[in-house]
Amino acid sequence: SLSISSSVMAKSKFEYVRNFETDDTCLRNCYIVVRLDGRNFHKFAEQHKFTKPNDNRALGLLTRSARSVMEELEDIVISYGQSDECSFVFKRTTNWFKRRASKLMTHVASQFSSSYVFYWKEFFGEQPLLYPPSFDGRVVLYPSNRNLRDYLSWRQADCHINNLYNTVFWTLVQKGGLTTAQAEERLKGTLAADKNEILFSEFDINYNNESLLHRKGTTLIWEKHEETVTKRMKLPNEEEKDVNVTRSRKRVQAYHCDIIGDQFWEEHPSILEDDS
């Protein structure tokens, strides 16, 4: 075994291995998107008895964890979550971690995962978490506002489609008495209109009245708000007095609305920077 003094020399001898690291800086002037996806979440959902087609506790926990990520990494301007996935968008000009892709995605994946376990109890109460879950991630760059909005629209359209399918599927099973195999068979080849029709004519359900949380997913953005606090202040004449102090603060705000159309973006013009 090495003595300490030789280990100092040794360290400098070994240090050449640092040169094997490669640079993975993200191209400038592009939005950096990190998307996380749950690993084996079908099994995880089953073992933790998630309700079907949607479990509001699980969706709440997903959103709580996303909020925790945004609060730790302020250059994230918007996140969008649904099912067991969540996308985080860094602003175009961010310089966090010198835009190194590996650092950005591992930090997001790590913060999200530790938060998921940390906040479990807030949403699942006494139902225990059986094992530590995991999420994998990736980085994608988008050079223009159009590209970024199309990315988010793609994820929300995916939410729409899956949720309609799952809603009909589990209604057929839970209220219609079909087996899961029968429900699958019944839905094979049906279009969106057919699925709406099944819900409406057979179960008297108007899909458009279903929960926005389930149909639209959850969008988190930063919003300014005025915060008024009462402070006890000392006056020049040495008296003390309660004074109202108003400050402008940012906080993460959740929306369950359409983000495919223009309205959301027109109402929140500060999310995107101009293309240029």
Next chain:
Amino acid sequence: SLSISSSVMAKSKFEYVRNFETDDTCLRNCYIVVRLDGRNFHKFAEQHKFTKPNDNRALGLLTRSARSVMEELEDIVISYGQSDECSFVFKRTTNWFKRRASKLMTHVASQFSSSYVFYWKEFFGEQPLLYPPSFDGRVVLYPSNRNLRDYLSWRQADCHINNLYNTVFWTLVQKGGLTTAQAEERLKGTLAADKNEILFSEFDINYNNESLLHRKGTTLIWEKHEETVTKRMKLPNEEEKDVNVTRSRKRVQAYHCDIIGDQFWEEHPSILEDDS
């Protein structure tokens, strides 16, 4: 807002955004190393009252989390942890996640982080975890056994050097009554031999007798062991009988030994594959 049927069409219209993903497959026939480092762990250690210079609860939790990663990702052949960092080595020929760097590092970072929170109580008991910690990661490729061993040696030499420094520093503070500023001043410019001498002559401490866990860090590898279980079996004559059944199983084993020299590698020849 879009109707569902148009959102199906929309989804296909938006799907082009997938083409912005880039391929980050790791070069074949190289060891893939994922290293995690704690984020802001100085502050984390302080707020959770880690003992100085080493906190055995924190080191135990680090090792427990690393074990959890290895058990989830079997192609990891060795991991090495010390302080608030941990390196995981995938075997040269692994095909996990098609060798995609982003998937490998985010999965490791995620599993490690959720485990760290999940197993916190096992090591810290009633002392609460105050907030979800995070780790960042990176991927480095090593083309040869020599390069990989030099990488691990580099990390262990780093452990040696830091631990000697921290041991002397905190001894000067805790037993010698120096302030941290005085201790820092005292150690400025000292060599390893000087530090050993301070410990020995002033505090009667032989550094080489200090805990191997602190001096060498923790190496995890897979080991085969024989497991004998008793099974009740039905004999041909319909009788039942208890029979001892022996099976060979793999499990993760921890070592706190030198991994710079050849001995460890000669005793565990199956960790590395031949260069070729």
Next chain:
Amino acid sequence: SLSISSSVMAKSKFEYVRNFETDDTCLRNCYIVVRLDGRNFHKFAEQHKFTKPNDNRALGLLTRSARSVMEELEDIVISYGQSDECSFVFKRTTNWFKRRASKLMTHVASQFSSSYVFYWKEFFGEQPLLYPPSFDGRVVLYPSNRNLRDYLSWRQADCHINNLYNTVFWTLVQKGGLTTAQAEERLKGTLAADKNEILFSEFDINYNNESLLHRKGTTLIWEKHEETVTKRMKLPNEEEKDVNVTRSRKRVQAYHCDIIGDQFWEEHPSILEDDS
């Protein structure tokens, strides 16, 4: 040595080496710029007796070679050349070589280099080319029109600055009788205004009247033009007759003008695609 039949088997055995190629597809919706730079062109210029500060034969050959590249790779929308360097801009949406960076840059470097030798005689006449010159290249991506224009502006500003310096330097040597060392010393620390003043007061040269080719470099773009050719056609009554046929064709056009300001871009609106 292998027999042929075993070599067929062998080939499939070796084919795994293809998997070591990595994907280097350029991010979509970005301009792809390939820049070439002459290797050791100081020496090349000296050995081929280039005139100072500018050799029009060499600049003509550079432009001829750039034109040859544009005619072979039609998705190049603009090129800019000066001194011994040349930049080629592929349109944002190009799909040439599936946007593979290595293919794009090597093809440009190859076509440019073979053209440089092929057309040498057109510009240097009987003066022989002494050895085959070489150029190295790189790929850079620009996500927006602003970024791309700033890149081209950077290269033209570089041309401005170098040409002013070289013009004064060689005037001091050729007309002022200074040695090159003395000229260098004389110019140390001078600003642009100082250099203009030297030219004007000592040599009666107004720099702004110098050749645009030298001050602005060479910009190549595609332009439509009407081409009228006379064709002999058969009339319905079997008679033959000469007919003028006008067709719209594209050809590469050279400019020696400012490309930093807006005018050039307003006059040629089809070079850039809208940011989106």
Next chain:
Amino acid sequence: SLSISSSVMAKSKFEYVRNFETDDTCLRNCYIVVRLDGRNFHKFAEQHKFTKPNDNRALGLLTRSARSVMEELEDIVISYGQSDECSFVFKRTTNWFKRRASKLMTHVASQFSSSYVFYWKEFFGEQPLLYPPSFDGRVVLYPSNRNLRDYLSWRQADCHINNLYNTVFWTLVQKGGLTTAQAEERLKGTLAADKNEILFSEFDINYNNESLLHRKGTTLIWEKHEETVTKRMKLPNEEEKDVNVTRSRKRVQAYHCDIIGDQFWEEHPSILEDDS
């Protein structure tokens, strides 16, 4: 248009575009292979009347150009060429261009292409080159000697297979009087043994006696040789005398032999560095 002084300021304003360049350093301790392939060489061969199935002038020119590349970039330890392709292998530890992939491949592509035009006349005499040809390139990394040898074996096996096919095909056309369509039909589905048999029984040709250049391609390596020159030297007694001086020099040597088996590598042990 900008004045010069403002263009100096402008240049620094535009310089941010440099940050869009990305680092493409090749992983250390790997062989770096650059392979060039002729672009549209079917058409090029036809227009320049290359003889079929092999044109020795074209193969000579390919080799001459490869030699020119090796002489310019000394860290290339071996190259292998056949048909219209050529592979160049940089030594594992090369630091040329700081191992930047783009620089390495464009320099090779450029030097090869300019040489191809420059040396055309040496091989094709008065037959003119009709237009500048081009080659595209790629970079592939190989971490071990086995991988590198398998890469070169793959290219030589490819040469074997194509050359046997082409030899039979053109024999059927040139000596057997078949049309090219008939020859293609005749060879559909035949194995190597069948092709050998056609050559032997119908045309009395033993394929193994065909030219090694065509069957094995061309391998270039550096070789040391002794060079003796006569120098006139002054003796201590002021007399002059002719003295033979022997120096060891390296030069590029061509081989047309099997490089799949071990013999070539055993005879030239200095090409490869040990795996480590």
